[in-house]
Amino acid sequence: MTAPIAIIMGSQSDWDTMRHAAETLGALGVSYDARIVSAHRTPDRLYAFARGAKAAGFKVVIAGAGGAAHLPGMTASLTELPVFGVPVESKALSGLDSLYSIVQMPAGIPVGTLAIGKSGAINAALLAASVLALSDSALADRLAAWRQAQTNAIAERPEGAG
Numbered sequence: 129m130t131a132p133i134a135i136i137m138g139s140q141s142d143w144d145t146m147r148h149a150a151e152t153l154g155a156l157g158v159s160y161d162a163r164i165v166s167a168h169r170t171p172d173r174l175y176a177f178a179r180g181a182k183a184a185g186f187k188v189v190i191a192g193a194g195g196a197a198h199l200p201g202m203t204a205s206l207t208e209l210p211v212f213g214v215p216v217e218s219k220a221l222s223g224l225d226s227l228y229s230i231v232q233m234p235a236g237i238p239v240g241t242l243a244i245g246k247s248g249a250i251n252a253a254l255l256a257a258s259v260l261a262l263s264d265s266a267l268a269d270r271l272a273a274w275r276q277a278q279t280n281a282i283a284e285r286p287e288g289a290g
């Protein structure tokens with residue numbers, strides 16, 4: 129059975145960020161398929177993946193890229209599946225370039241854009257899981273438990289305060 133979530137990224141170097149999406153999905157018991165798909169270095173691979181993603185059984189695509197980050201937008205243009213974009217922190221511009229490239233989609237082709245870097249990768253996974261949870265009550269329970277555990281882990285007072 130195909131994993132419901134595809135995590136695609138423009139480069140091996142994006143994995144350091146995107147692994148946080150993978151780990152979050154793993155913690156929620158959601159299977160994923162992680163692949164390197166570069167919009168400019170492997171355009172044929174992008175086309176084949178995005179055109180075939182829905183028929184392959186994917187439900188949501190998480191796409192991470194940095195710099196001139198056209199992977200999420202190009203993917204969204206080629207599939208009707210929901211696409212969540214994660215701006216990867218770039219060396220030259222700290223990910224602002226990635227963020228602007230992903231977030232400023234002209235009206236008509238949406239990309240749900242998350243925060244730059246690790247936070248965005250984790251939240252992309254949570255958002256993708258919540259989409260799946262709409263039709264999977266066991267996952268909805270796991271997601272609620274995950275959030276409760278997060279709440280429980282927050283101390284009432286900061287350590288070191290008098």
Ligand code: RP5
Pocket residue numbers: 137138139140141142166192193194195216
């Ligand atoms: C983008 O260029 C990738 O998404 C990556 O964030 C960035 C740099 O790629 P590498 O030069 O590290 O392969 O396509």
